[in-house]
Amino acid sequence: xxxxxxxxxxxxxxxxxxxxxxxxxxxxxxxxxxxxxxxxxxxxxxxxxxxxxxxxxxxxxxxxxxxxxxxxxxxxxxxxxxxxxxxxxxxxxxxxxxxxxxxxxxxxxxxxxxxxxxxxxxxxxxxxxxxxxxxxxxxxxxxxxxxxxxxxxxxxxxxxxxxxxxxxxxxxxxxxxxxxxxxxxxxxxxxxxxxxxxxxxxxxxxxxxxxxxxxxxxxxxxxxxxxxxxxxxxxxxxxxxxxxxxxxxx
Amino acid sequence: xxxxxxxxxxxxxxxxxxxxxxxxxxxxxxxxxxxxxxxxxxxxxxxxxxxxxxxxxxxxxxxxxxxxxxxxxxxxxxxxxxxxxxxxxxxxxxxxxxxxxxxxxxxxxxxxxxxxxxxxxxxxxxxxxxxxxxxxxxxxxxxxxxxxxxxxxxxxxxxxxxxxxxxxxxxxxxxxxxxxxxxxxxxxxxxxxxxxxxxxxxxxxxxxxxxxxxxxxxxxxxxxxxxxxxxxxxxxxxxxxxxxxxxxxxxxxxxxxxxx
Numbered sequence: 001x002x003x004x005x006x007x008x009x010x011x012x013x014x015x016x017x018x019x020x021x022x023x024x025x026x027x028x029x030x031x032x033x034x035x036x037x038x039x040x041x042x043x044x045x046x047x048x049x050x051x052x053x054x055x056x057x058x059x060x061x062x063x064x065x066x067x068x069x070x071x072x073x074x075x076x077x078x079x080x081x082x083x084x085x086x087x088x089x090x091x092x093x094x095x096x097x098x099x100x101x102x103x104x105x106x107x108x109x110x111x112x113x114x115x116x117x118x119x120x121x122x123x124x125x126x127x128x129x130x131x132x133x134x135x136x137x138x139x140x141x142x143x144x145x146x147x148x149x150x151x152x153x154x155x156x157x158x159x160x161x162x163x164x165x166x167x168x169x170x171x172x173x174x175x176x177x178x179x180x181x182x183x184x185x186x187x188x189x190x191x192x193x194x195x196x197x198x199x200x201x202x203x204x205x206x207x208x209x210x211x212x213x214x215x216x217x218x219x220x221x222x223x224x225x226x227x228x229x230x231x232x233x234x235x236x237x238x239x240x241x242x243x244x245x246x247x248x249x250x
Numbered sequence: 251x252x253x254x255x256x257x258x259x260x261x262x263x264x265x266x267x268x269x270x271x272x273x274x275x276x277x278x279x280x281x282x283x284x285x286x287x288x289x290x291x292x293x294x295x296x297x298x299x300x301x302x303x304x305x306x307x308x309x310x311x312x313x314x315x316x317x318x319x320x321x322x323x324x325x326x327x328x329x330x331x332x333x334x335x336x337x338x339x340x341x342x343x344x345x346x347x348x349x350x351x352x353x354x355x356x357x358x359x360x361x362x363x364x365x366x367x368x369x370x371x372x373x374x375x376x377x378x379x380x381x382x383x384x385x386x387x388x389x390x391x392x393x394x395x396x397x398x399x400x401x402x403x404x405x406x407x408x409x410x411x412x413x414x415x416x417x418x419x420x421x422x423x424x425x426x427x428x429x430x431x432x433x434x435x436x437x438x439x440x441x442x443x444x445x446x447x448x449x450x451x452x453x454x455x456x457x458x459x460x461x462x463x464x465x466x467x468x469x470x471x472x473x474x475x476x477x478x479x480x481x482x483x484x485x486x487x488x489x490x491x492x493x494x495x496x497x498x499x500x501x502x503x504x505x506x507x508x509x510x
Binding site: 053056057058077078080081084085086088092093094096097098099100102103104106107108110111137139140155159 | 405
């Protein structure tokens with residue numbers, strides 16, 4: 001049985017750059033507490049995926065540390081993976097080989113030491129939980145964007161970690177699918193810490209507990225009322241149109 | 251007809267085709283098609299070394315082939331683009347294999363038959379060679395089936411595999427080892443010319459007809475095995491080398507899969 005408890009994902013003075021010109025983190029610090037939903041807002045190309053890779057230990061920061069509940073996981077994906085699982089952007093997933101959602105989730109369940117019928121049963125249950133059990137025997141290439149996102153969420157849940165990182169889960173999903181997906185994310189956020197990126201400030205507004213505005217480093221962080229201010233959003237996005245929509249919703 | 255011919259051809263077909271879905275999942279097609287060059291180099295050098303040191307030529311070839319292939323994996327891990335790494339790999343192995351073959355043909359002309367490695371000749375394999383090939387084929391097929399699920403997981407999304415505790419870089423070396431041993435070990439049977447067909451085509455057919463990853467492996471292995479057995483039976487009828495018949499049968503299967 002999953003025990004509900006506080007989860008803390010912390011970054012301390014993180015510095016990461018691909019070269020002298022491409023700086024993504026500039027000594028940034030943060031503390032995300034869960035269960036709950038943290039949204040990282042930022043325009044396309046702002047470095048959100050790189051930020052996630054640093055959190056997951058897939059990229060090692062030049063300076064600073066990443067801690068989960070006080071445990072240092074910096075630059076170590078295996079160690080970080082004990083606490084975190086993630087859902088990548090759809091564009092990074094291969095769909096040209098015949099693999100079914102059931103096989104994808106079953107493979108992820110290996111890390112929990114499940115085998116045979118127990119593993120299959122657990123995989124089916126997870127796919128039911130995210131609402132895609134009816135397509136579990138199709139190939140990934142035959143699924144819609146929304147269905148695929150749900151399969152990837154089931155795969156991430158299969159690892160039973162306290163933290164889930166979702167990279168642009170709403171991209172490539174139709175508007176109706178987005179609403180359902182956000183509901184699912186919100187539901188999972190009641191028992192886990194979810195950190196989600198999005199480039200669209202309007203989508204995330206109503207459902208998140210904490211916001212980070214990101215553009216080559218953390219621009220601002222806090223509650224919606226702290227963040228959804230014209231000067232802060234303009235600093236990240238540069239344009240006014242989307243921002244005005246947000247302020248209107250707020 | 252000799253049972254040995256069917257055994258070695260079937261064994262080679264199994265070993266190479268079981269690698270095929272893994273190569274497709276991991277996008278190692280370029281490397282797989284370059285491997286026969288490396289295998290020919292290893293066989294030629296292994297032959298020279300065995301004559302000089304009095305060792306078993308097959309064992310020498312297997313041992314020599316691994317460091318050559320690891321260089322390719324090392325280049326990939328150093329961030330070199332896969333296509334460039336393959337070009338460098340092919341440039342080195344093909345040039346060196348020509349030099350090594352020249353050495354063999356000029357120094358040991360009466361003793362060595364490189365033609366059997368170039369065209370493939372299961373009909374000239376002795377019983378002791380056949381047993382070695384079969385043992386290696388059985389080991390490689392079993393290994394391929396065992397690692398398949400994780401390799402597909404890495405192929406789909408390597409980063410997810412990493413955070414799931416899979417040591418992807420170590421797996422790369424394991425896979426390189428398996429592919430190299432399959433390539434060198436089965437070179438005598440299927441030959442340099444047709445070998446990359448045996449690694450690439452089974453999965454190309456499988457991806458067209460399979461509905462899941464398990465089926466992909468099953469289709470690849472079954473079709474290739476049947477083509478291997480049938481090629482020996484048909485070779486004498488059509489008066490062609492078995493490896494040529496095997497390649498053409500696989501090609502016919504691919505064309506048929508396009509009709510689906």
